Amino acid sequence: MNSSSVSDPPIVLAKNLSKRFGDFLAVDDINLSVPTGGCFGLLGPNGAGKTTTLRMFLGQSHQSSGSLHVLGQVMPEQTRSVRRKIGVVPQLDNLDVDFTVIENLKVYASFFALNFRDIESYIDELLVMVELEDKRNTRISELSGGMKRRLSIARALVNKPKLLVLDEPTTGLDPQVRHLIWSRLRELKNSGTTLLLTTHYMEEAERLCDDLVIMDKGKILKRGHPKQLISEYVESDVIEIHCSMEMANSLLKQVSDIRYELVDETVYCFTNEPLKIIKELETQAGLTWLHRPANLEDVFLSLTGRELHEAQ
Numbered sequence: 611m612n613s614s615s616v617s618d619p620p621i622v623l624a625k626n627l628s629k630r631f632g633d634f635l636a637v638d639d640i641n642l643s644v645p646t647g648g649c650f651g652l653l654g655p656n657g658a659g660k661t662t663t664l665r666m667f668l669g670q671s672h673q674s675s676g677s678l679h680v681l682g683q684v685m686p687e688q689t690r691s692v693r694r695k696i697g698v699v700p701q702l703d704n705l706d707v708d709f710t711v712i713e714n715l716k717v718y719a720s721f722f723a724l725n726f727r728d729i730e731s732y733i734d735e736l737l738v739m740v741e742l743e744d745k746r747n748t749r750i751s752e753l754s755g756g757m758k759r760r761l762s763i764a765r766a767l768v769n770k771p772k773l774l775v776l777d778e779p780t781t782g783l784d785p786q787v788r789h790l791i792w793s794r795l796r797e798l799k800n801s802g803t804t805l806l807l808t809t810h811y812m813e814e815a816e817r818l819c820d821d822l823v824i825m826d827k828g829k830i831l832k833r834g835h836p837k838q839l840i841s842e843y844v845e846s847d848v849i850e851i852h853c854s855m856e857m858a859n860s861l862l863k864q865v866s867d868i869r870y871e872l873v874d875e876t877v878y879c880f881t882n883e884p885l886k887i888i889k890e891l892e893t894q895a896g897l898t899w900l901h902r903p904a905n906l907e908d909v910f911l912s913l914t915g916r917e918l919h920e921a922q
C-alpha cells in the first residue's frame with residue numbers, strides 16, 4: 611500500500627533552480643514539485659542536466675540560484691539531516707572494492723549509527739531481496755556489473771529511506787537483472803518509499819513512473835504520466851517501413867491522416883488508423899515493415915530530436 615496522501619508536502623520542491631559551471635548553464639531555471647509517494651522520472655538525452663539536478667537534490671552540489679526544499683528541508687543548508695533519510699544509487703557504482711558484500715553494507719550502515727542487532731537481520735533481508743545472499747562474503751572485484759548494481763540498491767536501502775534516488779539504475783544490465791530490479795522497485799514503491807529516478811530506458815520509465823519530466827539542455831520540456839504524454843504527443847500507432855520516402859508517399863498517397871518521418875532507411879508513419887496503411891502495405895510483396903503501438907521513446911524523440919546530444 612502506498613502510504614502517501616494528497617496532504618503530504620512535496621518530497622522535492624525546486625523554484626527557479628539553476629546550476630552554472632563557469633559560463634555553462636547545466637540546469638536552467640527549473641521549477642519542480644515532486645509529490646510524496648510513487649515513482650517520479652527525470653528523462654533526457656546525455657548532458658540534459660539530470661545528474662546535476664539529482665546532485666543538487668542530494669546536497670552534493672549547490673545550486674547557483676533558486677531555492678530547493680527536499681523532505682521539507684532547505685537545501686543545501688540542511689543536507690546532513692536530509693541525507694540520513696534518503697537512499698542513493700549513483701550513476702556509477704561507488705562500492706568499496708577492498709571489502710566484501712556484507713562488509714560494504716555494514717560499513718555503510720555504521721555511518722547511520724543504526725541499532726546493530728536490528729541492522730544485522732535487516733541486512734540479511736536486503737541480501738535476500740537483491741538475490742545476493744550467496745555472495746555475502748565475496749569481494750566487490752569478483753562481482754559482475756549486475757551484482758554490483760543490485761548491491762548498490764541494497765546499500766541505498768540500509769537506512770530505510772523515505773526517498774530513494776536512483777541515477778540510471780539499470781543501464782548496461784541484462785534483461786533478467788533489469789526485470790528483477792523493476793520488480794523490487796515496484797515493491798518498494800507499493801510499500802510507500804518515494805522513488806526518484808533517471809533513465810534512458812523508455813520502457814523502464816513507462817513501467818515504473820507515475821509522473822515524469824523530459825529535460826533537455828538544462829530545461830524541463832514536458833511533464834506528465836507516460837501514457838498521457840504518449841496520447842498527447844504522438845498518434846496511437848507507428849508503422850516503420852523500410853523504404854524511401856518517395857516509395858512510402860507513392861504507396862500511401864490514398865491514405866489520409868498520416869505523419870511521416872524518414873530516419874536513415876526507415877519511414878516512420880504515425881497514425882491513428884493503422885489498418886488503412888497495413889492494407890496498402892500488404893499488397894507489396896517483399897516490403898518489410900513493423901507495426902507497433904506508439905511509446906514513450908516516440909515522445910522523447912519528438913521532443914528532444916534525433917540528432918546526437920554531444921557533450922558541451
Ligand SMILES: Nc1ncnc2c1ncn2[C@@H]1O[C@H](COP(=O)(O)OP(=O)(O)OP(=O)(O)O)[C@@H](O)[C@H]1O
Pocket residue numbers: 631634636654655656657658659660661662663701921922
Ligand atoms: N562538474 C562539472 N563541471 C563542468 N561541467 C559539468 C560538470 N558536471 C556536469 N557538467 C556538464 O553539465 C551538463 C549536464 O551534465 P549531467 O551529468 O547533469 O547530464 P545528464 O543528463 O546526467 O547526462 P547523462 O545522461 O549522460 O548522464 C553536461 O554538459 C556536463 O558536461
Ligand SMILES: [Mg+2]
Pocket residue numbers: 660661662701777
Ligand atoms: Mg547522468
